[in-house]
Amino acid sequence: MTPRFAFIGLLASDMAASLAFYRRLGLDIPAEADTQPHVEAALPGGPLLVWDTEEVVRSFTPDWQAPPQGSGRAGLAFTCDGPAAVDKVYADLTGAGHTGHLAPFDAPWGQRYATVLDADGNHVDLLAALPAGPDASV
Numbered sequence: 001m002t003p004r005f006a007f008i009g010l011l012a013s014d015m016a017a018s019l020a021f022y023r024r025l026g027l028d029i030p031a032e033a034d035t036q037p038h039v040e041a042a043l044p045g046g047p048l049l050v051w052d053t054e055e056v057v058r059s060f061t062p063d064w065q066a067p068p069q070g071s072g073r074a075g076l077a078f079t080c081d082g083p084a085a086v087d088k089v090y091a092d093l094t095g096a097g098h099t100g101h102l103a104p105f106d107a108p109w110g111q112r113y114a115t116v117l118d119a120d121g122n123h124v125d126l127l128a129a130l131p132a133g134p135d136a137s138v
Contacts (some may be wrong), residue, residue: 012121014119019033027043038051079127080126087112098118100114100116113127
């Protein structure tokens with residue numbers, strides 16, 4: 001049997017803060033999940049996004065030490081509806097107090113691109129294809 005992708009796991013130092021960030025990106029996560037040590041959210045297409053508190057990880061690996069926040073504990077990307085939406089989502093998240101890592105820019109690979117840090121310092125990229133053609137604008 002061939003292994004199949006199952007989930008993306010994130011380490012949450014503050015479950016409620018982490019889930020609040022992803023709710024702002026449109027994930028349907030019930031409010032009661034904020035107090036749980038393990039949370040799963042189904043993503044479009046079937047995979048799961050899973051959060052575990054540091055305490056859960058220590059429950060089966062007692063000597064484990066959490067990596068520092070902002071050290072690339074995970075990286076995710078969300079496709080936006082268009083270049084202007086990248087700017088809007090970035091502004092919404094940073095306006096809500098989340099750290100902007102890369103302000104929106106037109107990347108040389110043909111996308112409007114930005115990066116925000118979630119509540120645990122994980123990089124979350126926002127992207128959308130740029131319009132084609134010499135007169136295209138954001």
